[in-house]
Amino acid sequence: MSNFFSGLWRFRRGAWEMLATLIIAIGVFMLMQPFAMWAYTYSFITTLIGTVMFIVVSHFPD
């Protein structure tokens, strides 16, 4: 866990990709879940942030 946070702090690809992946997964779940309308409403912006972040952080050093 401390590796993950130090990776984020030092702008390392692995940690940031992990974060972006998590955001995308949450966004997709929010889009398709049957529980709360507000989650559906904010799903697209969540997925979009995650996807753009994923593209950007893929260029960070390992």
Next chain:
Amino acid sequence: MSLDPVEQVARATPVTVAKKIRGLSDRAIAWIFVGPTILLLLAINIFPLIWTINLSFTNYKANRPNRPVEYVGLRNYERILNDSDIWLNMQATAHFLVWTIVFQVLIGFTLAWLINKKFKGNDLWTTIIVLPMMLSPAVVGNFWTFFYQPQIGLFNYVVGFFTGADPSSFEMLGSVDLAPWAIVIVDTWMWTPFVMLICLAGLRSIPNYIYEAAAIDRASKWRQFWTITLPMVLPFLMLAVLFRGIENFKMFDLVVQLTGGGPGSTTELASINLKREAFEKWRTGYSSAFAIILFVTVFGLASIYVKALNKVKER
């Protein structure tokens, strides 16, 4: 030493002329080969994507090309993301996506594992199993509609035979509870062979000597499966899930043939609604925004998946 004719001509050609003929660098030659593909990609993929993003911020209607187009900002996105009907479509898509992948992976892998055993008629069975995916979705949709007929349908008869239920007592395509499962069954029937073929390729790529070494170490069949077979087939399996996931997220033809999105809107997948908005209601701007939402979702999922696939390959 005698030179061959080609060499003789090459040597006799003045250097300046030779440079003119052979003056292209490797990089230039590479561009000549790659250029047409890049142009084609830009014309049929990138340009439409950018154009769709542009349209998604307008109230453009393709059936009224002369009407002045207004930029409406994020209003189309706002409407879609506050529409409870589209939310239900997304849930229907999720149901279809998850269950088809679960069934196709389980059955596909089992079939591949069985087919991989050497037995008589192995090739014939492979051909028979692969047949459904070679059929047109329109044909499959049509004949499964007959299979699901409550009075004369083979499916109802078989279910009735095994469960003792009256075949005409249930309607697969007409029932709100059963229709989502009816489309899952048909897609599974049609596309399981595809997953099976990919798994079979994975199984056949495992060298025999690994199993022999495991057998010498007295590893049980069960342990061989969990420590050799499954990890080595996993990248193939994940690839199959990626292909089927993307394909089923935009599933249209089969479901339209079977249920047309009904009863009510229980099987109205996102792509069916998208087509209605784009080509029946002609709300091009709105449907472009809808398409972009679906695109970003698939793109995001595919990114995660490709990353996971690479990690599995590295192991």
